[in-house]
Amino acid sequence: QKEVEQNSGPLSVPEGAIASLNCTYSDRGSQSFFWYRQYSGKSPELIMSIYSNGDKEDGRFTAQLNKASQYVSLLIRDSQPSDSATYLCAVNQPRSGGFKTIFGAGTRLFVKA
Amino acid sequence: GAGVSQSPSNKVTEKGKDVELRCDPISGHTALYWYRQSLGQGLEFLIYFQGNSAPDKSGLPSDRFSAERTGGSVSTLTIQRTQQEDSAVYLCASSLFSLGVYNEQFFGPGTRLTVL
Numbered sequence: 001q002k003e004v005e006q007n008s009g010p011l012s013v014p015e016g017a018i019a020s021l022n023c024t025y026s027d028r029g030s031q032s033f034f035w036y037r038q039y040s041g042k043s044p045e046l047i048m049s050i051y052s053n054g055d056k057e058d059g060r061f062t063a064q065l066n067k068a069s070q071y072v073s074l075l076i077r078d079s080q081p082s083d084s085a086t087y088l089c090a091v092n093q094p095r096s097g098g099f100k101t102i103f104g105a106g107t108r109l110f111v112k113a
Numbered sequence: 114g115a116g117v118s119q120s121p122s123n124k125v126t127e128k129g130k131d132v133e134l135r136c137d138p139i140s141g142h143t144a145l146y147w148y149r150q151s152l153g154q155g156l157e158f159l160i161y162f163q164g165n166s167a168p169d170k171s172g173l174p175s176d177r178f179s180a181e182r183t184g185g186s187v188s189t190l191t192i193q194r195t196q197q198e199d200s201a202v203y204l205c206a207s208s209l210f211s212l213g214v215y216n217e218q219f220f221g222p223g224t225r226l227t228v229l
Contacts, residue, residue, distance in 0.1 A: 034217050043204055043220040044156070088156070090218070100169070101146075101208075101218060105155035 001026055004091050006104035014112050019076040021107050023089030026070070031099065032092035033065055033072045038106065039085045048074060079111045115139070117221035119205050125227045126195055134190040134224045138207030145188050146218060147180055148204045156204070162188065163210055195228045202226070 003026045013019045021035075032051055036044035050056045050063040050072065062075040072091070076083055089104040118137045126132050138145050147159040158172040162182040173179070177195075182188040192199055202225050206218035 032216070043223055044218075045220070046217045049217050098163075098210075100161075103148075103156045103158070 002104075003027065003093060003102045004089055004104040006087075006089050006107045008105060009108040010110050011107055012110045012112060013079050015079060015081060017079050017111075019079045019083065019109055019111070021074040021076075021087050021089075021109065022071060023073065023091075023104055024071045025089075025091045025093070025102075027091075027093045028067070028070065029094040030067075030070075030091045031094075033063070034090040034101075035061075035063060035072075035074045036088040036090060036103075037085045038088060044088055076109075079109075081111045081113045084109055084111050117205055117207050117219055119203075119221040119224050121224060122222065123225045123227075125229065127229050128197060129194055131191065131193045132195055132226065134192075134203050134205075134226070136188045136190070136205030136207075136221060138186065138188070138205070139219055142207035142209055142219075143185065144208045144210045144218075145182060146206045146208075147188070147190050148206065149201045150204060150223075151201045159190070159203075192226075195226075197228045200226055200228045 005024045035048040037047050038044040048063040050065045056063045060077045064073045086106040086108050088106045092099040093102050120135045143164045146161040148156040160170050160180045162168045177193045180190045202223045204223045205221045208218045209216045
């Protein structure tokens with residue numbers, strides 16, 4: 001089992017729809033969860049971070065964390081073609097002496113105009 | 114303030130040559146990471162540094178790869194005797210480290226390495 005798992009996609013949604021991206025993680029002791037967006041040929045950029053159970057909203061983006069079920073999700077409302085990118089989930093997992101950030105392989109999202 | 118910078122942005126080398134890639138992290142960030150990303154693939158963790166602690170080298174793919182971080186700031190990733198399979202984008206990221214937890218990472222623009 002991978003430490004951080006994401007469906008590789010591609011996930012295709014029409015413009016204006018809600019895109020739902022999911023991520024599961026293996027270690028119950030994980031803390032600090034992040035979503036990054038990576039456009040083709042560019043570096044990843046942080047779009048959301050979440051640290052406690054529940055929802056966190058920022059504009060059209062909502063991150064959801066459920067530690068009991070060990071999943072974190074990202075919802076994108078009113079999806080736009082400019083949202084087409086690969087979305088990376090990252091999780092801080094415990095290691096001796098602290099934590100280590102583990103990235104998922106990413107989900108490719110296509111928003112059709 | 115300035116973000117993470119990397120140099121060179123592109124590097125073309127011949128098989129068997131050594132290359133050095135440089136990363137300047139965000140000022141004040143004590144954690145620094147190196148990743149490799151091949152075309153269409155995810156991030157492959159290589160190494161990270163945190164303050165004066167021994168680096169986590171668990172991701173380095175072979176002993177041809179090494180990295181150092183001088184003065185807790187600038188880092189250099191060295192690849193000796195490059196092979197064609199080393200061709201990839203090499204990404205550097207930095208983050209704050211507090212209370213035993215790494216915060217969000219900020220990525221540099223990457224160095225695209227091509228080994229002919």
